[in-house]
Amino acid sequence: MTTLTIPAGMPQYDDKPRFDVERVRADFPILDREVNGHPLVYLDSGNTSQKPRQVIDAISAYYAEHNANVARSVHTLGTESTEAYEGARAKVAAFIGATSPDEVVFTKNATEALNLVAHAFGPHADDPRFRLGPGDEIVISEMEHHSNIVPWQLLCARTGATLRWFGITESGRLDESNLEELVNERTKIVSIVHASNVLGTVNATARITARVRQVGALLLLDCSQSVPHLPMNVVDYDVDFIAFTGHKMLGPTGIGVLWGRQALLDAMPPFLGGGSMIETVRLTGSTFLPAPARFEAGTPPIAQAVGLGAAVDYLSAIGMDAIQWHEKELTAYALDALATVPDLRIYGPNVPVGRGGTISFTLGGIHPHDVGQVLDSLGVQVRVGHHCARPICDRFSVPALTRASFYLYTTTEEVDALVRGLDQVRKVFA
Amino acid sequence: MQLDQLYQEIILDHYKHPQGRGLREPFAAGVHHVNPTCGDEITLRVALDGRTLSDISYDGSGCSISQASASVLHELLRGRTIDEALRVHTAFAELMGGKGQVVPDEEVLGDAVAFAGVAKYPARVKCALLSWMALKDAVAQAVALEKEEV
Numbered sequence: 001m002t003t004l005t006i007p008a009g010m011p012q013y014d015d016k017p018r019f020d021v022e023r024v025r026a027d028f029p030i031l032d033r034e035v036n037g038h039p040l041v042y043l044d045s046g047n048t049s050q051k052p053r054q055v056i057d058a059i060s061a062y063y064a065e066h067n068a069n070v071a072r073s074v075h076t077l078g079t080e081s082t083e084a085y086e087g088a089r090a091k092v093a094a095f096i097g098a099t100s101p102d103e104v105v106f107t108k109n110a111t112e113a114l115n116l117v118a119h120a121f122g123p124h125a126d127d128p129r130f131r132l133g134p135g136d137e138i139v140i141s142e143m144e145h146h147s148n149i150v151p152w153q154l155l156c157a158r159t160g161a162t163l164r165w166f167g168i169t170e171s172g173r174l175d176e177s178n179l180e181e182l183v184n185e186r187t188k189i190v191s192i193v194h195a196s197n198v199l200g201t202v203n204a205t206a207r208i209t210a211r212v213r214q215v216g217a218l219l220l221l222d223c224s225q226s227v228p229h230l231p232m233n234v235v236d237y238d239v240d241f242i243a244f245t246g247h248k249m250l251g252p253t254g255i256g257v258l259w260g261r262q263a264l265l266d267a268m269p270p271f272l273g274g275g276s277m278i279e280t281v282r283l284t285g286s287t288f289l290p291a292p293a294r295f296e297a298g299t300p301p302i303a304q305a306v307g308l309g310a311a312v313d314y315l316s317a318i319g320m321d322a323i324q325w326h327e328k329e330l331t332a333y334a335l336d337a338l339a340t341v342p343d344l345r346i347y348g349p350n351v352p353v354g355r356g357g358t359i360s361f362t363l364g365g366i367h368p369h370d371v372g373q374v375l376d377s378l379g380v381q382v383r384v385g386h387h388c389a390r391p392i393c394d395r396f397s398v399p400a401l402t403r404a405s406f407y408l409y410t411t412t413e414e415v416d417a418l419v420r421g422l423d424q425v426r427k428v429f430a
Numbered sequence: 431m432q433l434d435q436l437y438q439e440i441i442l443d444h445y446k447h448p449q450g451r452g453l454r455e456p457f458a459a460g461v462h463h464v465n466p467t468c469g470d471e472i473t474l475r476v477a478l479d480g481r482t483l484s485d486i487s488y489d490g491s492g493c494s495i496s497q498a499s500a501s502v503l504h505e506l507l508r509g510r511t512i513d514e515a516l517r518v519h520t521a522f523a524e525l526m527g528g529k530g531q532v533v534p535d536e537e538v539l540g541d542a543v544a545f546a547g548v549a550k551y552p553a554r555v556k557c558a559l560l561s562w563m564a565l566k567d568a569v570a571q572a573v574a575l576e577k578e579e580v
Contacts, residue, residue: 369468369493369557370437377433385468393469399491400469428437429494 017322024318025409027052038379041417046197046225046358046405047383048247051311055250058310062303070302071276071293085302088309089292095312096242097233098259105258105265105292106300110224111147113243113258114191116295117220118151120268121188123159127267129218132188134160139183139190139217141166141174142395145197146388148222152191166192168395172199172348179211187217194242195225198387198403199348200331200358202226209238218264224248228407229327229356231320234259246304250311255304258295265291272297315408323408327357330406334359334415341422347396357406360387363422366429368402374425380418435547436554437494440502444541445494450504454487458572463564465556470496474564476572481511483569488561495545495554500561502541512569518542522562526555 025031028050033040042050062084068077070085086101093101107113121132132138138152142165156163164182167175174192183190190212195202205221212219220241223232227242228249234242241264246255260268270277270288274297279287288294315323332352338344343364349355363371368384375382383403386393393399404418453460457475464471470492477485486508488500507515521538522545530550534543548558 367493367497369470369495369554373436373551373554374433390469399471428433429442 016325017319019318019322019326019408021326021409021411024052025411027054027314028409029053029056031409035379035381036377041378041380041414043404043406043410043414043418044381044383045407045410046248046403048253049228049250049407050409051250051252051307052314054314055252055307055310059252059303059307062306067303069299081302084306084309085300088305088312091309091312092257093259095232095316096227096259097235099235100262102290102292103259103262103265105260105295106305107256107258107295108254108301109247109256110222110243110245111151111256113245113256114147114220114222115151116258116271117189117191117241117243117260117268118155119271121155121159121161125269129188129264130268132159132161135186136161136188137164137184137186138162139164139166139187139192141192142168142391143174143196143199143201143203144191144193144389144391145222145224146390148191148193149391161188162186168199168392171350172196172201173354174201174203176207179207183208183211183215183217185215187212187215189218189220191220191222193222193225195223195229195356195358196348196389196392197225197358198360198389198392198401200355200360201348202230202354202356204354205237205239213238225356225358228315229320230324240264246308246311249308250314251308252304255301255308257308260291262291265295268295270294270297274298276300318408326408327406327410328352330410330412330415331355331357331359333412334404334406334418337415337419338422341419342426344422347392347398347401357410358403359405360401360403362398362401363425364429366425368400370429371402371422371425374428375418375421378417378421378424380414380421382418432547436551438544438547440541440544441494441498444498444501448497448501450487450508451489451501452487453489454485457485457487459568459575461564461568461571463560463567465492465496465560467556468493470557470560472496472500472561472564474500474561474568476565476568478512478572478576481513483507483510483512483515486565488564490561492560493554493557495548495557496560499542499545499558502544503561503565506540506542507565512573515565515569519562519566523559525549526559 066080068081070082089104090101093104121130123133125131169175218240221239223242223244227244241260247253277297346361372384458478460475462473472490474488486504525532525534534546536543545558
């Protein structure tokens with residue numbers, strides 16, 4: 001091996017935060033299994049992440065030792081459950097730099113979090129920031145997951161407001177060229193994706209934030225694909241809401257997060273009605289608790305919150321800076337490796353800058369279903385289809401894409417297995 | 431998994447050289463079906479001569495399984511009576527729903543027996559059935575239109 005000397009004054013190798021990938025992998029029991037006679041190569045973390053032993057054990061221990069309902073029992077188990085649930089909320093708040101755990105609302109997923117915000121808007125909202133009707137505008141982008149499109153379409157249909165969107169440039173970046181016109185005095189909220197689940201693009205938000213503040217609109221970032229992969233601080237980002245989901249960040253399914261500024265959450269009407277969210281209920285009318293309880297009707301996902309708390313602990317112990325750097329190196333390696341595959345075209349930035357470890361591509365005229373099937377026969381798990389982001393496929397005139405997405409446990413050897421698998425795909429369909 | 435069970439030569443042949451592809455006139459009824467989970471699409475038309483399917487024309491985009499299935503359907507059912515076609519349809523639907531446990535009758539299904547392996551892959555069954563469901567829909571519409579005209 002050649003010894004590389006980095007000149008003094010340049011950033012040194014050790015300056016970058018690092019972790020031992022093999023040690024991390026040892027924490028994930030599923031990574032030991034085989035698929036179709038081959039070692040599992042899991043390249044579908046953008047869809048859902050795998051879970052470390054620490055998270056699985058935390059959920060199991062909660063059920064085995066503490067299980068009870070929260071926020072209503074005087075008994076010991078109820079108190080322990082409530083502490084575990086609220087403890088998870090505090091962990092999540094710290095993880096994203098929230099000023100208070102009360103700004104963290106647990107939902108069932110990111111989709112519900114986005115719908116919750118959309119439902120706060122209406123023609124009769126008490127707070128003018130959420131009052132919406134004909135002539136008002138909502139801005140999204142062509143890069144959104146369906147979950148950040150459809151709730152706004154439904155809201156526009158209910159209120160007569162107009163939905164508008166940022167386009168995507170040929171290289172897969174958000175097209176901000178018409179920012180001044182697109183985000184204007186009529187705009188009530190801009191709701192855009194932070195990291196694209198298809199293109200891998202990580203959107204720079206500073207210019208958009210500045211414009212949103214200028215016109216007095218609200219800003220929501222869909223962080224489903226960013227919070228799991230990079231350090232997030234909601235104060236630094238100067239946003240009003242973020243939405244993300246537990247299962248993409250080593251946690252269980254069934255729990256998502258809406259973070260919102262306290263003052264905004266307090267100004268929003270309830271979403272779902274029921275137990276746990278009320279102050280008093282009389283048949284003639286009810287009053288509601290402040291956030292976050294106001295938005296958590298019914299028995300919440302308690303064990304899932306505990307699992308998410310354990311996931312946050314796990315990620316924090318490794319360090320989000322280190323995870324981001326690992327994925328950056330891996331993405332650079334994968335972009336180079338995929339460039340060697342004939343007829344392969346990447347959709348999204350083809351440089352490892354301003355992008356994460358999610359790479360979508362086509363392979364000649366071979367349909368992604370067929371690509372995915374052959375890869376599966378080799379143990380390589382990728383996502384195929386339109387990735388719940390049909391407008392992106394339309395933008396690039398492709399019916400479907402194959403997507404490989406990485407996480408902290410992904411290795412360069414797995415990228416090699418993908419590239420070898422793609423050669424096999426080309427042989428079958430030659 | 432045995433990949434060649436899924437991608438039998440017959441399927442790859444039909445995929446690479448589709449039979450009867452392209453939309454033709456005249457037609458009694460046309461339908462457009464999509465598979466929302468993967469975006470596969472097919473537009474399919476049937477032409478009737480009495481009770482005979484005088485033509486089945488189609489165009490679409492999708493994976494090898496969905497495209498080959500449309501090609502096989504065209505070859506197998508064009509020129510058959512509606513009743514015969516629906517019998518074959520039933521046999522094909524049974525094969526696809528059989529989780530790999532149904533032994534296909536080559537007398538009835540012809541080249542479509544090659545799809546027996548697909549039945550073991552639940553995620554792909556819908557691909558194979560796309561054009562067949564479109565055909566059933568188109569035939570039903572054609573028959574309904576005919577009754578209206580009488």
